Amino acid sequence: MTPDRESLVADVAAAQAGDKAALGRIMAAFLPLVYKLIGRELDGHVDVDDVVQETMVRVVDRLGTLRDPSSFRSWLVAVxxxxxxxxWSRRQQVLDPVEPGDQLADPQADFVEVTILRLGILDARREFAEAVRWLDHEDGGLLALWRLENEGELSRAEVAExxxxxLHHAGVRIQRLKGRLTTGRAVVRALAAEPGCPALDAATAGRDGAVTPLWRNRIARHIRSCACCCGYQGDLMPVEVVLAGAALRGMAPPRRLYSAASPVLPAARRHSAPRHAVSVG
Structure with missing residues (x-):
């Protein structure tokens, strides 16, 4: 559980002054949040643990640059x-060689599928998870933040920061995201319907299983204009209700990340920059 605002501000200020106990409390409290955010943004890729460790070390290294301790949460998310x-940039520039025995993510099963299997979520949550595949590529980061807001981990102001x-622009972007999710859920329903719509089958004859924003929009246009399919847009459980209580319990940080924090983080703290400006990079 993350500390209340007053305790957090006090611990951040103390950690900036060199209090290792306060630093340890902060790292332990926020490691699950960082792990959950990065796990979702990387779709459960095997790099998650490494990126979490890099993030926590960078947080300690840059903590002294944070001017306002009360903004720690949003600053941490930005880091x-x-x-x-x-x-992602490094992975696009060079492909790491695969060593025998390396644990690789199953190329046939993305993080959404793993989540469905692991949690056995209800139909509405399964529908939502499948609809996520139909979002725009750049929606992933916003969705991860918005889910944390729904779970009470972040405020809307912290998401915007x-x-x-x-704050207004964040609200607009989230509303548009929700619209795309609603469209995606209707698409999922239409494609899974039995018996299927012959007109939809004809309209998607060349899709070959592709899950892209282009096909999402094409199928959505058909749904809106088709008497057989238009009902899939209605009777959708509000996405906030779907997400309520659906935090990914399977995304808890491995114990080794907690144990690794003890020797690594204090060492990184000794090299932290002087407290003079805010930096998240």
Whole structure:
């Protein structure tokens, strides 16, 4: 459980002044949040543990640059998102060689499928999880933050700050995201319907199983104009209700990340920058 605001501000200030116990409390309290955020942004890729460790070390290293201890949570989220971007950038530039025995993510089963199997979620949650596949590529980071907001881990203001946009703009982006999720859920229903719609079958004859925003929009246009399929847009459980209580319990940090924090983080703290400016990079 993350500390209340007053305790957090006190611990951050103490950690900046060199209190290792306060630093340890902060790291232990926020490691699950960082692990959950990065796990979702990386779709459960095997790099998650490494990126989490890199993030926590960078947080300790840069903690002295944080001017306002009360903004620690949103600053931490921004640091985590930057580490995710660094990892994706590195993976695009070079492909790491695969060593025998390396644990690789199953190329036939993405993180959504693993989640479905692991949790055995209800039909509405399964529908939501499948609809996530139909989102725009850049929606992943926003969805991860919005889910944390729904779970009470972040406030809307902290989401906006992590995204580097205004509170109003964050609200607009989240509303658009919810719209795409609703469309995706209707698409999932239409494609899974038995018996299927002959007109939809004809309209998707060349899809070959593709799950892309282009096909999402094409199928959505058919749904809106088809008397057989238009009902799939209605009777959708609100996404906030679907997400309520659906936190990914399987995304708990491995114990070794907690144990690794003891020797690594204090060492990184000794090299932290002087407290003079805010940096998340």
């Amino acid at each position: 985590a998102k930057n580490e995710v971007r660094r990892r 992590a995204l580097g946009i205004s």
